[in-house]
Amino acid sequence: MSAATDKTPEARPRPEEIGVVLPVYNEEQGLRACLEGLLELLPPEALLVVDDGSVDGSAACARSLGIEVYGHFLRQGKGAALRRGFNIWLRRKRPWVLSLDADGQHEARFLPEFLAAAPGADLVLGDRSSAREQMPWDRRLSNSLSTALLAWRSGRRLADSQCGFRLYRASLLRSLDLQRRHFDMESELLLKALLQGARVAHTPISCLYGPQKSSIHRLKDSLRFASLLCESLAPSYGRQGSGDA
Numbered sequence: 001m002s003a004a005t006d007k008t009p010e011a012r013p014r015p016e017e018i019g020v021v022l023p024v025y026n027e028e029q030g031l032r033a034c035l036e037g038l039l040e041l042l043p044p045e046a047l048l049v050v051d052d053g054s055v056d057g058s059a060a061c062a063r064s065l066g067i068e069v070y071g072h073f074l075r076q077g078k079g080a081a082l083r084r085g086f087n088i089w090l091r092r093k094r095p096w097v098l099s100l101d102a103d104g105q106h107e108a109r110f111l112p113e114f115l116a117a118a119p120g121a122d123l124v125l126g127d128r129s130s131a132r133e134q135m136p137w138d139r140r141l142s143n144s145l146s147t148a149l150l151a152w153r154s155g156r157r158l159a160d161s162q163c164g165f166r167l168y169r170a171s172l173l174r175s176l177d178l179q180r181r182h183f184d185m186e187s188e189l190l191l192k193a194l195l196q197g198a199r200v201a202h203t204p205i206s207c208l209y210g211p212q213k214s215s216i217h218r219l220k221d222s223l224r225f226a227s228l229l230c231e232s233l234a235p236s237y238g239r240q241g242s243g244d245a
Helices: 028-039 058-064 078-091 108-117 129-134 137-154 170-175 184-195 218-231
Strands: 018-024 047-052 068-072 096-099 123-127 166-169 200-204
Touching (some): 018 028, 018 058, 018 078, 028 047, 028 058, 047 058, 047 078, 068 078, 078 096, 096 170, 108 166, 123 184, 166 170, 184 218
Parallel strands (some): 018 047, 018 096, 123 200
Antiparallel strands (some): 096 166
């Protein structure tokens, strides 16, 4: 991981230093508004959609706006889509990678806040604490429990471990050996980063919950998270990186 020195304050990332990853699975309903919001702040070449086996018009929607699309013929999971996007931006040498959900929950207008929080950090997490009452009760409960467990396991303070709106330093992504393919990959990434001593910043965001149905499977994804926590108890967990995500 790269580190800012105390003597030389680090500048905030510039737009041309950022690569954006949007994992997509049947998100046609909210995708256009999400992409159009990002295009007000970033050029099309900064955006990348990874279509995880959608059967609707998600890929065509992105391409109609000049956005590059990489596709999975069969659904592999959100984590697999994110890892593919991360690796593309790592090969293209972008110093920072931004991820956000494409279903309309995350508003592009918060991008400047992420950039402002980035100097001196390896990872900036979106914090929905101020909008917690807007969350459906089941998401609020699972988010609170997951955050508490990851904070306990890492020994670090966390405000919102499950928010998918995140800004990563590329050197952090390059240092992590990520294995998981589903929603638990974001928890795996965060936990391994924390155990490595990554510097984490938080920035408050709002979150919009519309009629879209969550792709999270309560039982399967809860079991995956429990498996991740058990796996993380191994003494060597998270200590080695693979060179890509």
